[in-house]
Amino acid sequence: MTEAYSPGNLCERSDLYLVQVVLQNWDDTLFVLQKCQLLLPMFEELLIVSRCVESFAFMACMEILDPDRRRERPIVTVDTLN
Numbered sequence: 001m002t003e004a005y006s007p008g009n010l011c012e013r014s015d016l017y018l019v020q021v022v023l024q025n026w027d028d029t030l031f032v033l034q035k036c037q038l039l040l041p042m043f044e045e046l047l048i049v050s051r052c053v054e055s056f057a058f059m060a061c062m063e064i065l066d067p068d069r070r071r072e073r074p075i076v077t078v079d080t081l082n
Contacts, residue, residue: 018048023055 022028033052036043043049 018051023051026056026059029055029059 018032022032029052033049036049036052040049
């Protein structure tokens, strides 16, 4: 369903949740990126993988620019990603 078909539809609401909630912190972004492995072609087509990577880059830059916002990042191991 597109926004033209029905304002406030599931696609728009999902995208807003991704932007406003998930991509705002390390843990949720990492969780979504891990789940993308299951259906990688679809998630790449929806640009979710690239948005997660961009979010990580943005958060890392913000921590460099504003050390007061720094917090512990999740520990990522090879086992965590599988």
